[in-house]
Amino acid sequence: MATRTDTLTLEVVELIGTVVARYHEEYDRAAAEHSLTGAQARVLGLLSLEPLPMRKIAVRLKCEPSNVTGIIDRLETRGLVERRPDPADRRVKLAAATERGRRTARELRDALDFAREPLAGLSDAERTVLRDLLRRMLGEETP
Amino acid sequence: MATRTDTLTLEVVELIGTVVARYHEEYDRAAAEHSLTGAQARVLGLLSLEPLPMRKIAVRLKCEPSNVTGIIDRLETRGLVERRPDPADRRVKLAAATERGRRTARELRDALDFAREPLAGLSDAERTVLRDLLRRMLGEETP
DNA sequence: CTGAATATTTCATGATGTCAAGTAAATCGG
C-alpha cells in the first residue's frame, strides 16, 4: 500500500494541516475574547471538570511542572482558579476552578461549540463515517 | 440538524482535538531532531519552496512582522536561511533558504511523511472518503 | 529514624508573541 508519496495521501495530509490551523485560530480567538491565552483556556477547561494536582496538569499539557506554576499563578490572580491543599498529601496542591472560572469555561465551551459549526455541513451518516475513519486513523479500536 | 450537543458531534470534535494534539507532537518532535522549534520548522518549510518577503511570512504565520525578524535571525545565524535584497523594491528583504536549509527542510518533510503513517491503516477508498469529508467540513468546494 | 523519592516553587534563560517607535524607501497629490 502506497503510504507516502501518492497524491491522495498528500492531499489528506494537507487537509489535516488546514484543520489543525483552523482549530487553533478558533480556539485562540475564543480564548482571547475572555482575555485568556490558549494555554490558560486549556487549563481552565481541564479544571472546570475537576480539581487537579499541579503534577497532573503538567502531564496533561506534556510540559514541565514548573511551567504550570506560572499558568496557575496568572489564572489565580484573575480569580478564575484557586489553590487548595490536598488533605491526603501535604506536598500536593490542588488547582480548582472558582465559580467565576467555571462560568468562564462554560462560555468558552459554548463559543467553541459555535466554532465547531464546520461539522454542520455534514449529515449524521457522514459524521459517523468521519468518526470511524478518524478513530481508525488514530489507531483507536472501535469500541 | 442538531449541530451542537449530540453525542456524535461531540465525539467527532473530540477526535479532531486528538488529531490536532497528535499532529503537533509529531511536528515538534521532528523539528526538535534538527534542533528547530515548531515555528522555525514551519518558516523553513515555507522558504524551501520559494523566497518570501518578511511581510508575507508574517501574513502566512498570522503574526506581527516584528516577530518574523527574530525567527529569521535565528535561522540565519544557523546558516539555514539568508536575507537578500529585493531588486524591485529596496525596502523589501527576501528571506531565502540556503542549500543547507533546503536539505534540512527536505529531511523534515520526510520525517513528517513517516509521522503521517497513521493514514496507512486506511485503504485508498477510505482516504478518498476522508478527503472529501474534510474538504466539505472546511467549506472548500470539491473541485 | 534515616535516606531516597516526590510535589511544588523559584530562578535563569530562551523562543515566541504583541505593540510602539524609528528608519528607509516608495508612492501619491499638487
Next chain:
DNA sequence: CCGATTTACTTGACATCATGAAATATTCAG
C-alpha cells in the same frame, strides 16, 4: 519635482510559555 503619506523592516520593552537546575517540604521504604 516635492512634500506628505504609506509601506517594509527593525529595534526595544514587555508578557507568556517552555525548559532545566536548585531549594524546600513532605512522604515513603527499609
